[in-house]
Amino acid sequence: MTTDPGGGVPRVALEWFVLEAISSDVEMAQFSNVCELWRKIMIDTLVGRRCSGSPLLLTSFVRKLISLGENNNSNNGNDNKNKDGGTSFDEAFCLAWFAPEGLIQTWISPDDDSDGDDDDDDYGAGFMALATRAAQTYLFDDPMDSAKPKQPKALANNNKPQPNANAVLVTEEWRGFQSPADIFRHFGYTPAFLRSLIETLPYSNERDALLANEFQAYTTNAAVRGATIARADGYCFCHDGDDDSNNNDKNNSSQIANLRDKAQRQLYNEQEESDTERPGLFDIMHLEESKLAMRRSTRRKQKLRRSVLPRVLVSQQNHYDKGDEAADSPKKPTPPMSVQFLNGSRDHAVTMVTPLLDCGPQATPITLFCVAIATEDGCFLSGLHHKFELGHLYPEEALFEATEQSPICVATEDWDQGAIDSAMAQAFDAADDRQQGSVSSDDSTSRHTENSSCNCIFQHVQEKNSQLDTDPDSIARGTLGPGSWHVYTTIVYGEQYRIRVDGVEEPVTLSSISTTLDHNPMLDGLTLGSDHNFGVSLCCGQGSPGGQGAIAEVAVFRGALSPRDIETLEKRLMKKHCIPPLPTNFREQNDYGRRAQMLFCQGTGGPVPLHYLARNRRVAWKQHDPVS
Numbered sequence: 001m002t003t004d005p006g007g008g009v010p011r012v013a014l015e016w017f018v019l020e021a022i023s024s025d026v027e028m029a030q031f032s033n034v035c036e037l038w039r040k041i042m043i044d045t046l047v048g049r050r051c052s053g054s055p056l057l058l059t060s061f062v063r064k065l066i067s068l069g070e071n072n073n074s075n076n077g078n079d080n081k082n083k084d085g086g087t088s089f090d091e092a093f094c095l096a097w098f099a100p101e102g103l104i105q106t107w108i109s110p111d112d113d114s115d116g117d118d119d120d121d122d123y124g125a126g127f128m129a130l131a132t133r134a135a136q137t138y139l140f141d142d143p144m145d146s147a148k149p150k151q152p153k154a155l156a157n158n159n160k161p162q163p164n165a166n167a168v169l170v171t172e173e174w175r176g177f178q179s180p181a182d183i184f185r186h187f188g189y190t191p192a193f194l195r196s197l198i199e200t201l202p203y204s205n206e207r208d209a210l211l212a213n214e215f216q217a218y219t220t221n222a223a224v225r226g227a228t229i230a231r232a233d234g235y236c237f238c239h240d241g242d243d244d245s246n247n248n249d250k251n252n253s254s255q256i257a258n259l260r261d262k263a264q265r266q267l268y269n270e271q272e273e274s275d276t277e278r279p280g281l282f283d284i285m286h287l288e289e290s291k292l293a294m295r296r297s298t299r300r301k302q303k304l305r306r307s308v309l310p311r312v313l314v315s316q317q318n319h320y321d322k323g324d325e326a327a328d329s330p331k332k333p334t335p336p337m338s339v340q341f342l343n344g345s346r347d348h349a350v351t352m353v354t355p356l357l358d359c360g361p362q363a364t365p366i367t368l369f370c371v372a373i374a375t376e377d378g379c380f381l382s383g384l385h386h387k388f389e390l391g392h393l394y395p396e397e398a399l400f401e402a403t404e405q406s407p408i409c410v411a412t413e414d415w416d417q418g419a420i421d422s423a424m425a426q427a428f429d430a431a432d433d434r435q436q437g438s439v440s441s442d443d444s445t446s447r448h449t450e451n452s453s454c455n456c457i458f459q460h461v462q463e464k465n466s467q468l469d470t471d472p473d474s475i476a477r478g479t480l481g482p483g484s485w486h487v488y489t490t491i492v493y494g495e496q497y498r499i500r501v502d503g504v505e506e507p508v509t510l511s512s513i514s515t516t517l518d519h520n521p522m523l524d525g526l527t528l529g530s531d532h533n534f535g536v537s538l539c540c541g542q543g544s545p546g547g548q549g550a551i552a553e554v555a556v557f558r559g560a561l562s563p564r565d566i567e568t569l570e571k572r573l574m575k576k577h578c579i580p581p582l583p584t585n586f587r588e589q590n591d592y593g594r595r596a597q598m599l600f601c602q603g604t605g606g607p608v609p610l611h612y613l614a615r616n617r618r619v620a621w622k623q624h625d626p627v628s
Contacts, residue, residue: 011041018045024562025056029188043197055090055559058189061180062201064093064222065210069202092559094183095226095357095366096526099553100337102175105312107167108305110344168344170309174230174352174528178215180223186572187565218457220358226556227354229457230528232308236456310350310529311340313550313627336577338372338552340627341529341539349537349547351530355457356384360424361415361524365493365560369569371577373627374482374549376404378538381554384461384525385423385532387413387472390490392482393536394475403597405481408506410490410497411472412521423524461525474521478506481590482549487573492521493560502582503570528554550627552577 018041022028032039046062177183180198181191198210206221215221218229315336343350370390372380379391388411395406415423476497480486489500499506528551530537540547553573561569574581583589595608 014038014041015045018042019049022056024564025058025184025187025189026562026564026568028056028058029184029190029193032189032193039193039196043200046197047200055092057092057094057187057557057559057561058184060091060093060559061184061222062197064225065198065201065204065207068204068206068222071204090559092557092561093222094177094224095359095362095523095556095558096228096354097177097183097224097555098174098230098528099177099182102177103171103312103337103339104173104175105169105171105337106305106309108170108302108309108344109164109167110306110346169312169314170305170344171312171339172231172235172305172309174339175218176228176230177224178219178221178228179213180210180221181213183223186569188568218355225359226357226362226558227525230352230354230526231458232310233351233353233461233527233534234308235304236458306344308343308350310352311342311344311346313338313340336552338550338627339529340548340550341537342548349530349539351534351537352528353384353458353461354526354528355461356423356426356525357523359558361420361522362558363520363522365491365558366523367557367559367561367566368488368490368492369553369555369573370488370551371485371553371573371579372488372538372549372551373485374538375627376482376547377406377536378482378547378549379531379536380488380529380538380549380551382527382530382532383523384527386415386419386522386524387411387470387532388492388521388523389472389531390488391531391536391538394472394477396477400481400594403594403601405483405594405597408478408480408488408499408501410476410492410499412474412492413470414473415520415522420520420522423522473512475511477509477511479587479590480506481594483593485552485577485579487570487577487579489566489570491560491566500566500570502574502579503567504582504586523556526554526556548627 018028018031022031028042032042046059047066180194181189184194185191195211198207201207209215210221210223220226220228339352341350341352342348366388368381368390370380374380374392377392377395379389379393381391382389390410391408392406393409393411395401400406474495474497476490476499478499478501480501486501487503489498491498495510495512497508497510499508527534529539538547538549538551553576555569573579592608595606599608
């Protein structure tokens with residue numbers, strides 16, 4: 001019997017421990033970090049047996065890569081890459097994880113409409129102006145303004161534009177985790193262990209990509225199987241038939257550059273043999289018309305960006321624990337950021353959506369973590385086309401409805417078999433299109449020229465906001481109201497609902513409204529910042545002092561994570577986002593805070609201690625923004 005020279009533990013005992021005794025990924029990570037021999041025994045056991053006593057993220061990851069390796073030699077070897085619709089009930093894997101590090105930011109001027117010389121609605125006047133300008137250039141031999149050698153202006157155009165005083169920071173897209181190390185490090189696995197494990201697995205294209213840590217944009221893999229991109233709903237030019245596509249913009253830019261060079265050579269009498277004549281009136285007209293079309297295209301895109309891109313809030317303090325992050329991540333800690341679902345000018349709410357889950361709609365159990373704040377009633381997130389809502393919604397008491405201080409709740413709707421089959425087929429078709437390269441996965445602004453259908457990775461997310469709203473089939477209500485940053489955790493397991501706030505279990509009251517015998521809540525994608533049809537948003541806009549919530553991080557898993565994994569992840573998220581533990585009397589504070597709000601709003605609500613009234617933002621001397 002083989003033993004461990006370091007501890008004298010029989011090998012068979014260690015194998016039994018890996019297969020039967022370990023019940024969480026945290027325990028599995030601790031086992032892998034004991035010593036090199038224990039790590040090797042664990043890898044051999046997982047790869048050889050493909051299972052453990054509990055559904056763990058690591059064992060599911062191993063089984064997926066082994067399956068891909070076994071199918072590698074067949075023509076359809078990659079067909080099973082993302083199709084987990086038939087996944088066994090005890091599988092556990094990450095569906096999506098959006099962290100602040102993945103926010104793609106840009107500056108916009110919310111009140112600036114002077115991005116071009118001509119108004120969109122006055123194209124005729126703009127065309128006459130350019131015709132006059134072209135004629136003057138042709139008749140009076142005055143080279144075009146753009147051809148004159150204005151060096152300072154040219155240098156300014158090469159510099160990155162600096163935001164003006166009114167500029168606001170927004171996000172163009174939210175990129176989720178793709179690397180297995182980004183997922184598994186939160187449970188204690190080291191990059192060295194993960195690499196050793198992946199190297200032991202059979203060959204497949206995905207295995208090599210994981211080893212090289214190279215991923216195509218927006219694609220999923222064995223570690224993250226649902227979605228790795230979220231974008232503002234409506235931020236796509238695929239249906240804009242009047243707008244110039246990127247290819248046309250590039251052609252126009254090339255033509256402008258050629259004509260500009262020709263005019264400059266004429267200016268300095270450096271004409272080549274082929275340049276026997278100066279640019280003609282038609283050439284100059286074509287140049288000016290191209291420039292006008294490009295300006296109009298740019299104006300339209302900027303107008304859309306101002307309208308639909310959500311704001312990014314950046315904290316001035318570093319909430320990360322540098323020692324904790326440096327131990328398991330080579331990346332420099334990112335300043336804490338969150339997404340506030342208001343457009344640049346704060347006049348209306350916006351939302352972000354993911355594509356359909358690559359692995360198809362997933363049945364419960366689902367474990368979901370959300371780091372967010374709601375200042376009043378609102379929805380943090382939901383499914384893509386069906387209800388899977390988490391937020392402060394559906395008040396039962398008049399006090400909550402009047403003050404918009406509803407408790408945290410989870411609301412779902414049941415799926416019939418027809419909806420399941422249709423959504424599954426649609427998700428698989430979308431994944432096949434992306435795999436075959438018929439869908440542009442890295443350029444959502446490219447226009448489909450053959451028909452009016454969308455040609456980006458969001459092509460199957462169409463007209464979602466036009467769906468009729470329906471009542472949820474099940475509502476699970478907690479007790480805690482909005483007003484502060486929290487780590488919300490929910491586990492939906494068939495007819496069982498659990499809600500946790502900052503690591504504390506909430507007493508849940510379940511209201512089942514379903515008229516069907518089967519309870520089939522499923523998740524087909526994510527809508528962030530509102531419910532699935534934009535009926536209840538997290539933010540209000542229109543200058544409202546309330547309804548200005550934000551989301552900092554979202555992690556969704558298929559499977560019911562173990563209690564220890566849940567507690568570990570909650571503590572890491574609270575530490576990362578500087579969220580203090582709940583005080584012992586937090587329920588009393590929450591109740592008095594609601595009553596104080598009721599007194600200010602309607603003059604009723606019962607007796608409230610004076611110091612709770614003094615804290616209300618309507619009268620407090622010391623004001624602070626609970627969101628930022």
